[in-house]
Amino acid sequence: MKLKSIFFFLTIVIGFVAHAQRGIDLPGGDTTKPTGTTYAIIIGISKYKEVPSLQFAHKDAQAFEDFLLSEAGGKVPRTHIETFLNENATRNNVADAISIMARKAKPGDRLYFFFAGHGDMEDLTQIENGLLLLYNSPNGNYFGMKDDVLEILDLKRYLSPLAERGIEMIFIVDACHSGNLNGGIKGVEKTASALAASWGKEYKILSCQPNQLSLESEEWGGGRGLFSLHLEEGMKGLADRNNDGRVSFSELDRYIRDKVETFSEDKQIPLIVGDLSKPFVAVNPAVLAALKIQKSKERPALAQVNPKGAEEKYVDSLDPAGKKLYASYKKNLADRKLIWPLDTNALKDYRIFAKKYYDSPLTPLMRRNLAAALNQRFDSIVSPLLRGETSYSTRDMCYYASMELDSCMQLLGEQHYMYQNLKARKLYMEAMSYTWALNDNEYNFTWRPVVEKSTKLLEASAELEPNASYTIMALGVQYTFLYEYEKANKSFEKFLELRPYDLYAKYSLGLVYSKMKQYDKAQRIFEELAEKYPQYSDFRIQLADILMNTEKDMQFMGLTDKMLLDPSDKLIVHFLKGIYYSRKDNMDSAIYFYNESKKYYNGYCSICDNNIGHIYFVNNNTDSARKYFRQVLAKDSTYPFAHFNLGVIEEKEGNPSAAIKSFYSTIINATGSTEGFITKLHLYLGKSYDTSNRRAFEEFSKRTYIFNMAYFSYLSILYAYIRVPGLIDSTTAVDYVFEQLFTYKQHEATTWFHHACYKAMKKDKPGAVASLDKALKLGFGSYYQLIGDKDLDFIRQSPEFITLLEKYFPEEVKKKK
Structure with missing residues (x-):
């Protein structure tokens, strides 16, 4: 943040004199809509010829011009606005504009x-006056008053009488000077006092x-003055406290005081002089609505302060020890030694x-700059995410x-306006660590315990900053x-x-819909993405998978x-x-297309041979299946x-120990999202089924099930274990397996069904019925x-089992009867 020294955004609304012929409102009427024409003279100077430069004065001026040209500002014709930025802001240009506008303006018009x-005062003439410095102004020695300066008294002399003619004047002066020009800090205060002094019927x-x-x-508006930004937003309608479609001076006073005082940490407090009950501007509903949406998406940030020339004067007032300490602080800040190493850092x-020089003007500046620096690493991590990168x-x-x-939170304290945001961001970064x-x-x-811990931190962060898109995205992934x-x-x-055009989020949402078996929603998303981004084959692949699943x-x-x-899709298409x-x-x-897919694979295609082994297995060709599975493991x-698959074969052949070992190897090597499709489910888990209804059995055997591989491996371990004589009563071991199974929320109904099977095998009827009821309630x-x-x-x-069938499958029960 740059200190504009004294950015006096002085807005003066002068005069409300009755004029019957022009229909001028009497004092107390609605002044939000001028009855005549609006004119403007706008000056913004950041780069001076001789005087030290500012940063954003010209941008504030340009923003004000844009505001007047917009719907919110009344769509003032461009021909009614004279704008002078930087080198164009000369005394002759400004004087001509003042003279022309003063003659043009008529009663009922607004100027x-x-x-x-910059603003300053000649050191030798500290009178009740002040100077507004134009582009060619010298750096001091204004005694002759012939240089490029505007005297406050001259502005008063030329512009104040216009109020007596019934002209509505909005006089905005942003006179900035940090104390390093000729008049010093006192020059700042005198210029400010001259501007604040009452001239008559003005605001x-x-x-x-x-x-x-x-x-x-x-950090403010992409480079703006704190006051200028909030003044503009207040005039656009954010200051309309009572929602009557108008912003009064009283409402604007409350709004800009609250915002500027908060974000400056009580170092800058705006001042409005005049009859605060008067209405000021009308609110455009569409502009206000768009602004509110924009503000809701903004991320509050701490801005750095640079006191420019005032810093030198403050440092000069320190004793040698203070100067040395301040220099160490500045160096550590520049070297990013903020809290490390412990023996020398900026925080220390x-x-x-602060303890020794608590009343120095540098102390609050150091605190703010350090706080901003402590946020920079976070900003560097998050900013690309907010740009979609x-x-x-x-x-x-x-x-x-x-x-x-965390150090920043301790530095600023719980009462600071950013404390809640900082805590949310600290929790987010801790989760991401x-x-x-x-x-x-x-x-x-x-990884599950780690992800659970991280997710709790993200949830706490989202409670504090509910619209932080990066936190919401991280939660979705986890x-x-x-x-x-x-x-x-x-x-x-x-x-x-929050970010309707984010490609990755839309893709992720489509995947989640697929996981939830909400295939219609997933299909719409991937159809849209495939059409919009034909260069990405992933979208077509996901769409093909959904069409196959449905x-x-x-x-x-x-x-x-x-x-x-x-040609680039041939491998995946043959595999699909x-x-x-x-x-x-x-x-x-199936074998033909898997072999075709292998032709386009760079290297050995493990999944192709695995799936060939699988199709042999489900067709009762166990020896060929085993050969392919072993061949795959020899390669990987x-x-x-x-x-x-080898575990399933071992289980069918009566080798539970070998089967369990293979299933556990699957769990260790499978990623958390690895899924597999299961056909002919009756071949798995060592189960047998009633085949008296041959048609129903065949329909069941033809169905395809998609399971998380770690989940189905735990389920396979469960049955391989409890089918060993005497082990079904090993409660501790069985409970551990079920504990793992229940962590897979997408398969919760299935888990309760198998829990019911386990209880029935133990001849625990109440437990079996209760578990079966839970499975059916969850949608089994x-x-x-x-x-x-x-x-x-x-x-x-x-009777309890029959009751459950009648409750959840009434049509099937009727058919059976």
């Missing part, structure tokens, strides 16, 4: 005079008190300085950012790792409300045949067709699907498994 730049709005400095920063320097950070960097934010850039390839079951798809869905949907055979074939026209025919139990076609000993819908799975035989004839 704006806006000045943003004056000053950016700060005469003994204060006005602030500007790049500040605390020593990749943030190349690390978990260590996130840890350092969280520690710096555990899981930054965690992806499917890295995540497996061992909920998917925890299989909390409903929560992930809500997070991604909220993220898209058995939309014609659409699937049409899409995949079209994809084959692109292999899966399609595997699910249709067409062994020859960590391949989870081959481990699982396989009627055939209920009546055909022989693990439930113990409770199948019980």
Whole structure:
């Protein structure tokens, strides 16, 4: 943040004199809409020829011109506005404009005079006057008053009489001077006092008190003065406290005082002089609505302060020890030694300085600059995310950012207006220090406790900053790792409300819909993405997978045949067709397409051979299946699907120990999101079924199920274990497996069904019925498994079981009768 020294945004509305012929409102009438024409003289100077430069004075002036030209400012014709920026702001140009506008303005018209730049006073003539410095102004020695300066008394002499003619004047002066020009700090105060003095029937709005400095920063509005920005937003309608469609001077006073005083940390307090009950501007509803949306998406930030020339005067007032300490602080700040190393850092320097020189004007400036610096690492990590770009950070960097934010919170204290935001960001960075850039390839079951801890921190952060899009996105991703798809869905949907054009969020939401079996929603998303971004094959692949899962055979074939026209898609399309025919139990076609896919694969295609082994297995060709699975593991000993499939073979052949070992290898090597499709479910889990209704059994065996591989491996371990004589009563071991199974929220209904099977196998009828009821309440819908799975035989004839069937499957029960 740059100290504009004294940015006096003085707004003066002068005069409300009755003039019957022009229909002028009497004092007390509605002044929000001038009855005549609006004119404006706007001056903004950041770059001076001789005087030290400012940063954003010209941008404030340009913003005010844009405001007047807009709907919110009344759509003033450009020909009625004279704007002078930087080198064009000369005495001759400004004097001519004042003379011309003064002659043009008639009773009932409105005239704006806006000045943003330096203000000063000649050191030898400290009278009740002040100077507004134009582009060619010298750096001091204004005694002759012939240089490029405007005297406050001259402005009063020329412009104040216009009020007596019934002209509505809005006189805005932003006179900035940090105390390093000829008049010094006293010159600042005298200029401010001269501006604040009453001239007659005028309103004056000053950016700060005469003994204060006005602030500007790049963080505010992309580079604006603090007062200027909030004055403009207040006039656009944010100051309309009673929502009557008008902003009065009283409302504007409250608004800008609150905002500027808060964001300056009580170092800048605006001042309005005049009858505060008068209405000032009308509010454009559309402009206000758009501004509110924009403000809701903004991220509050701490801005750095640069006192410019005043800093030298403050440092000169210190004793040698103070100067040395301040120099150490500045160097550590520049070297980014903020809280480390412990023996010398900027925070340590500040605390020593603040204790010894607590009344120095440098102390609050040091505190604010240090606080802003402690936020910079966080900003560097998050800013790319807000721009829709990749943030190349690390978990260590996130840890350092969280520690710096924690130090910032301690530095500013709980009463600071940014404390809640800082706490939210600290929690976010702490969460990311555990899981930054965690992806499917890295995540497996061992990560779950870490992700749970990180997610709790993110949830706490979102409570404090509910519209922080980066936090919402991170929550959505981590909920998917925890299989909390409903929560992930809500997070991604909220993220898209905040950032409706974010490609990754829309893609992630489509994936979550697929996980939740909300295929219609997922299909719409991927159809839209595939059409809008044809260069990305991932969207077409996801769409093809959805069409296959929903058995939309014609659409699937049409899409995949079209994809084959692109050589880069041939590998994945042949593989998808292999899966399609595997699910249709067409062994020859499935093997053909898997082998075709291998032709386009760079290297050995483990998944192709695994799936060939799988199609052999489900067609009772165990030896060929085993050969392929072992071949895959010879190439890649960590391949989870081959481990699982060999485990299933071992279980069927009566080798539970070997089976459990293979299933556990699957869990260790599978990522958290690895899924597999299961056909002919009756071949798994060592189960047997009632086949008296052959048609129902065949329909059941043809169905395709998609399971998380770690989940189905735990389920397979469960049955391999409890089917060993005597082990079903090993409660501790069984409870541990169920504890793992219940962490997979997407399969919760299935878990309760198998819990009911386990209880029935133990001949625990109440426990089995209760678990089965929970499964059915959660949506378990396989009627055939209920009546055909022989693990439930113990409770199948019980009245409680029959009652559950009648409650959840009334039509099927009627048909059976």
